[in-house]
Amino acid sequence: MARERKTDRGVRNRIAATAARIVAEEGADYAFAKKKALRQVAGRTRANGNIVPDNSEVEDEVRRYNALFLRDSQPARLLQLRLAALKMMRELADFHPHLTGAVLNGTGGEQSEIQLQLFTENAKDVAIFLLNQGISFDVEALVTSQKEITEIIRFSAENEAFCLTIHTPTAMYRMIKKGRQSAERADASGLMRLIAQDTG
DSSP, rough: OHHHHHHHHHHHHHHHHHEEEEEEEOOOOOHHHHHHHHHHHHHOSOOOOOTOOOHHHHHHHHHHHHHHSSSHHHHHHHHHHHHHHHHHHHHHHGGEEEEHHHHHHHHTTTTTTEEEEOOOHHHHHHHHHHTTOOOOEEEEEEEOOOOOOEEEEEEEEETTTEEEEEEOOHHHHHHHHTTOOOHHOBBBBHHHHHHHHHOO
């Protein structure tokens, strides 16, 4: 049994490292990267939880990958992404934008999508704003863990890929109440502080 657990740990580590490479090189999200890594390492797309790494393990591996293979280019690319995010957040200021994901946590790279959360009562207002700016976009619906339907808007602007997740203002209050506000997202002021650290 001990040998089996040790083997599981080794496979789990390899899956995490492979997923991290996929995230760094392809800009894939963690769920897709783990599924692809599972297939490459273990030859399957479904497995028990013992060999599937959690997102924090993959994130740690992405940081290692960046430090080993992209240390000359990734910091500059991250700064570029953060500046693009800040510009878009200023344009979307009426919708209380917050940055999340790889561009916030510092693992963003060449293929990373800039992920913003917006808070508004009417998602159509965001769509109208983008149309008025001459930006074409795709919309999809996502059912959250609270069984709410959230709209996701994807588009490209100034050669960067953006993903907007639309929440109601009530959702923001729930996030703050759960203590997740500062750890998982940053408003424009918080992003400006990160940029100051990048350039300081």
